[in-house]
Amino acid sequence: EAQVTQNPRYLITVTGKKLTVTCSQNMNHEYMSWYRQDPGLGLRQIYYSMNVEVTDKGDVPEGYKVSRKEKRNFPLILESPSPNQTSLYFCASSLWGQGPRISPLHFGNGTRLTVT
Amino acid sequence: KNEVEQSPQNLTAQEGEFITINCSYSVGISALHWLQQHPGGGIVSLFMLSSGKKKHGRLIATINIQEKHSSLHITASHPRDSAVYICALTGNQFYFGTGTSLTVIP
Numbered sequence: 545e546a547q548v549t550q551n552p553r554y555l556i557t558v559t560g561k562k563l564t565v566t567c568s569q570n571m572n573h574e575y576m577s578w579y580r581q582d583p584g585l586g587l588r589q590i591y592y593s594m595n596v597e598v599t600d601k602g603d604v605p606e607g608y609k610v611s612r613k614e615k616r617n618f619p620l621i622l623e624s625p626s627p628n629q630t631s632l633y634f635c636a637s638s639l640w641g642q643g644p645r646i647s648p649l650h651f652g653n654g655t656r657l658t659v660t
Numbered sequence: 661k662n663e664v665e666q667s668p669q670n671l672t673a674q675e676g677e678f679i680t681i682n683c684s685y686s687v688g689i690s691a692l693h694w695l696q697q698h699p700g701g702g703i704v705s706l707f708m709l710s711s712g713k714k715k716h717g718r719l720i721a722t723i724n725i726q727e728k729h730s731s732l733h734i735t736a737s738h739p740r741d742s743a744v745y746i747c748a749l750t751g752n753q754f755y756f757g758t759g760t761s762l763t764v765i766p
Contacts, residue, residue, distance in 0.1 A: 577754065582679065586758035587746065634703060638754075649693060651703040 546571045550635045550652030557625055557659055565620045565655050567635030573650070576618040577602070578610065579656075580631040587634065589657035593618055594640055625659040632656050663687045666747050666757035673764050679734040683747030686728065691750040694721050694732050697759070698743045707732075707759075724749045739762045 557563055569576065571657045577592035579602075593612040606617030607629055609621040618637075622629060633655045639647035665684045673679050683692070694707040707714050707721040709730075714721050718737075723730040734741055740752040740763050 579756075584758070586750075587756040589754070589756075592753070636703075636754075637751075646707040647691075647750075648708050649695070649754065650705070651695075653702040 546635050546650065548635055548652040550633075550655055552655060553653060554656050556658045558660065559626055560576070560624050563622050563625060563657075565622075565633060565635075565657070567618045567620065567652055569637040569650065570616065571650065572615065573637035573639055574615070575638045576612065578620045579634045579636065580604065580607070580629075581634060582631050589622070590633075612633065621645050625657075626640050627644050627659050630657060630659050663751070664747055664749055664757040665756040667703050667762050668760060669758070670761045671681065672762070673737050673762070674678045675738060675764055675766050677737050677764075679737050679741075679762065679764075681732045681745050681747075683730045683732070683757055683760070684728060685747075685749055685755070687696070687749065687751045687755065689751045692723055692730050693748040694730075695746040695748055696743050703746070734762075739764045760763075
């Protein structure tokens with residue numbers, strides 16, 4: 545089954561304790577991205593990747609890191625989480641070629657992160 | 661920057677009503693997506709369109725490329741349609757509207 549798998553679904557942590565949220569897709573998609581969703585603000589892009597070893601900042605990259613060592617995986621790393629990073633996070637993937645290709649966006653089930 | 665504007669932000673309807681959610685955009689696109697997010701749930705893709713009209717059950721999506729406008733219609737609305745509906749664009753990157761929260765009352 546084609547899917548984007550995101551883990552964990554829920555995560556409660558304390559300020560400063562490094563954490564990683566994993567994202568994996570089995571559709572051989574070039575494009576992967578991370579979003580955070582906050583009430584009234586919609587989906588905001590944190591980082592995106594057009595292909596292996598290619599990553600770019602989105603609208604709200606501060607406090608986050610990503611890596612794309614393999615095509616299927618795109619982990620989101622919070623080196624020193626702070627309470628303002630409490631949010632609902634989504635990973636998504638899509639086809640991408642020389643430019644955008646018309647292809648549906650596939651989302652993971654989300655990770656609800658609470659930083660105390 | 662507001663590449664995508666959705667209206668209304670919130671919408672309450674009685675069961676059975678015809679519902680329209682609008683999306684206007686200001687960038688060049690190759691496709692427009694309508695997404696659905698149920699409370700506490702994930703995000704699923706309802707439609708992807710680059711021209712004309714698409715229909716799936718009681719849902720209809722239209723797009724006017726010249727006017728840079730799309731609409732999502734729900735006919736004979738039902739409480740299970742209660743969700744947030746998000747307009748998204750495939751341009752030189754992905755752009756998202758802030759969503760329309762729909763509540764359908766029995």
